[in-house]
Amino acid sequence: MAVIANPDAALQQRDPGPSRSGKDGLWSQIKKHRWNYVFVAPMVVLLVMFTIWPIVASWAYGFFDWDGFGPLEDFIGLDNYREAAGDPAFWRAFGNTFWFAAASLFVQAPLALLFALLLNNPRLFGRNVYRVLIFIPVVSTTAVVGLVFSVLLDTNRGPINVVLTQLGLDPVNFLGDSTTALATVIAVETWRGLGITMIYWLAALQTIPAELYEAAKIDGAGKWRMFRSITVPLLAPFAAIILLLTFITSFNAFDIVQTMTAGGPNGASDIVQTYIFRYAFAPTQFIPRFGFASAAALLFGMVVMVITLVQILVVRRARRRAAGLEAAR
Amino acid sequence: MIQNHPVTRRRALGLLGAATTATALAACGRERPDNEPTAGGSTSGSSAAGSVRLALGAPNPDYEAFLTEQVGIFNQSYPDVEVELLFYPPPEYANAINLAFTSGEGPDVYRLTGPSPATNMVNSYRNDWLQPLTPFITDEFKARAFEPGTWDNPAISGLYVGEDVYGLPFESMRYTQLRILYCNRQLLADAGFDAPPASWGELREAAAAITGSADGAYGFGISGQNTVVTVDAMQNVAGPGMAGIAPINYTNGTAGASHESYVSVVDLISGLNADGYITPGFESWDAQRPIQEFALGTLGMYVGANFHAARIRETNPDLEFDMAIIPVPDSGRGGYQRVTGLNQPYWGMAKTAQAPEAAWALMDFMSTPEFQSAAYSALALIPALTDALDGVEISEDTQRLLEIMDESIRTAPNVLENGLDADQLLSAATGAAPTPNATELYTRSITEGADYAGPAAEFDAAFDTVIDETVTKLQADGLDVDRADLAFPDWDPLEGYAG
Secondary structure, X not given: OOOXXXXXXXXXXXXXXXXXXXXXXXXXXXXHOHHHHHHHHHHHHHHHHHHHHHHHHHHHHOOEOOOOOOOOOOEOOOHHHHHHHOOHHXXXXXXXXXXXXXXXXXXXXXXXXXXXXXXXXXXXOOHHHHHHHHHHHHHOOHXXXXXXXXXXXXXXXXXXXXXXXXXXXXXXXXXXXXXXXXXXXXXXXXXXXXXXXXXXXXXXXXXXOHHHHHHHHHXXXXXXXXXXXXXXXXXXXXXXXXXXXXXXXXXXXXXXXXXXXXXXXXXXXXXXXXXXXXXXXXXXXOOOOHHHHHHHHHHHHHHHHHXXXXXXXXXHHXXXXXXXXXXXX | OEEEEEOOHXXXXXXXXXXXXXXXXXXXXXXXXXXXXXXXXXXXXXXXXXXXXXXXXXXXXXXXXXXXXXXXXXXHHOOOEEEEEEEEOHHHHHHHHHHHHHOOOOOOEEEOOOOOHHHOHHHHHHOOOEOOOHHHOOHHHHOOOOOOOOOOOHHHHOOEEOOEEOOEEEEEHHHHHOEEEEEEHHHHXXXXXXXXXXXXXXXXXXXXXXXXXXXXXXXXEOOOOOHHHHHHHHHHOOOOOOOXXXXXXXXXXXXXXXXXXXXXXXXXXXXXXXXXXXXXOHHHOOOOHHHHHHHHOXXXXXXXXXXXXXXXXXXXXXXXXXXXXXXXXXXXXXXXXXXXXXXXXXXXXXXXXXXXXXXXXXXXXXXOXXXXXXXHHHHOOOXXXXXXXXXXXXXXXXXXXXXXXXXXXXXXXXXXXXXXXXXXXXXXXXXXXXXXXXXXXXXXXXXXXXXXXXXXXXXXXHHHHHHHHHHHHHHHOOOXXXXXXXXXXXXXXXXXXXX
16 A cells, blocks of 8 residues: 655645735636535536525515516515415415424334334344335335325224224225324335334444444343443434434425325315415416415424424524533432 | 327426526517417318417326317328327416416417316416417308307307407316216115205205115215305306305305305205215215215215216226206206306417418317317317207217206306406405305305304395405506406396306
């Protein structure tokens, strides 16, 4: 292996350093890294076209009474925002969206961890088969999952209600009752997304060296103690990322809601995405309201951003406090 | 010459790409030259030449096969006209047309109807997409068997904006708006009924009897996601015909959600649900589900559209059913199912059409009894030309549909009669209607048993205020609108509106 005796000197030799003129410096930097820019450029162009531009454009659309057709002419200031903020249906959809998020964090993620712990056991017979079975819903088309569950849960002839009836119980109107529709869709979505969260946890679990468990076992530690003192502390750094990913994924429930209930009955399972979709793309009685839909989307984004910021501040303060206590010890 | 272009991802991306580049090019002049079409009208086979791009949202693949075949026939008379057919799935149609016009690649002739009102004749006119057809229309053309009054009564014709014609019909307007009570003959007979119910009282009795007499069958069905179809159809026979999320009573121009006709029909359907005569789980049914349930033989009656009969027969050819007129209130008929014009403007010619003569030749061809007769054979739709079915062997279902159309549909006022600004008032006020809207209120009442009359009255008060505010706003914007634009005091809901 070649060893560079003085790496700084080698760097200085290669890098001409900033020139006297800043312009030349920038140009020489660009020239030096030109192939990097060339390779990155297509992705940047696509990002700008399909991510940045739609986001920025939707900010502008929110200030117009615009149907998505023709020029932006009717500037109405904050009217769309006021209307969305004053619409109880928007806030109900907003609340339902966070029920999805809460279920993903407090039900799906722990359940997935449980399955991951079970399926991480090398002595478990057929564990790869179980892993595949749990992962299959993730790669299934969501619309198909939604339709299949609509059939399974049908009040009149659905197999689940047939079984309930044969057991002497009353059939349950899973998707048609305002009190059960949201919970039902959340349960299906939790089941559907379980596999991917389980894979995250499995990946994290497999970073924990087996030697630690062996050493703990020699020291006489039981399973619970090993979980508490080895697994949990070593999973903790991954948990923040996994929970964040699960939280973000929970905002993609549009297709399952649209196929199972379309937000009904009476808006009971409506989420912000279906609410926006109805105004922008599927109005049945009026011209699309792209401006209003954009305002609703932005309002939702802003509230989520505020909540996230508060969350970051709280976590940071808690960490500082914990660090302070540690230092005091 | 025919070129078929089903919409593929590649084509959609192509259009998107075109949108980004062609905006600049559009300024350079894809505008049609100012050569006005020859007033000679109906183009002779030899004189028309050029290419014509025809776009439509096709509800099913049969349209593609039918139009492809017909273009072949058209080309026998017009060999120099090259027709390119552009088919889009209906949900994507409005966006595709908008994108096409924005990018300067608009079709030459296109379908004005679709699931979104964005491409309808008035909105297309507002977007400056359409050119008037009046210069093309000859006496010979007018002499064809269009609905009487089509050319001499612009107020109710349905094809006019102002004094010019901007659309041509294809399907019968009354056919497209028709609502029917589908009844399972066997279930009705088993429940002791030898004919479909004619009144709401009979409907309730039949629903109760069917639910009680057959295991697993229910008397009545309704889509919980689409209650508007059933409620509006039944309201229309109980009072002045109204429709939609923010109904307006055109006899006096006021909000109509709390009108007695709405309240009574909501009470009727809520009662059917409360008594267990509606199939459980209907609250989450989409618009297709009643068709499936009915075809399975587990649903006694439901209100559906014209095309359901063919769907039901396709799904279950052995099912015996009746198509009946929507039952009327026990106190008697209060109105008819409404159409807001004699014709449904189906085809429009783009302002940017490169070869207007050739485009008109195609539109003219599609307005012949031969074409429309072939459309009946291929697509089972009832055409606009009243003689298109002469000499054609029609099915029993079609015969029944024609009878129901005659008995149960009448023309109602169209706000457009009072001008484009009045139509904009209606559109803007409806778009700004308070929430929850009337449809949401009665859906809640039907599915959950919530009170309707009280909240509907509150909705009407709020919506009347919205209408007044919209009038004020539009007047400030310089539009010639007035609250009276929404009122047609001379209209008798028990008679056809004559303009």
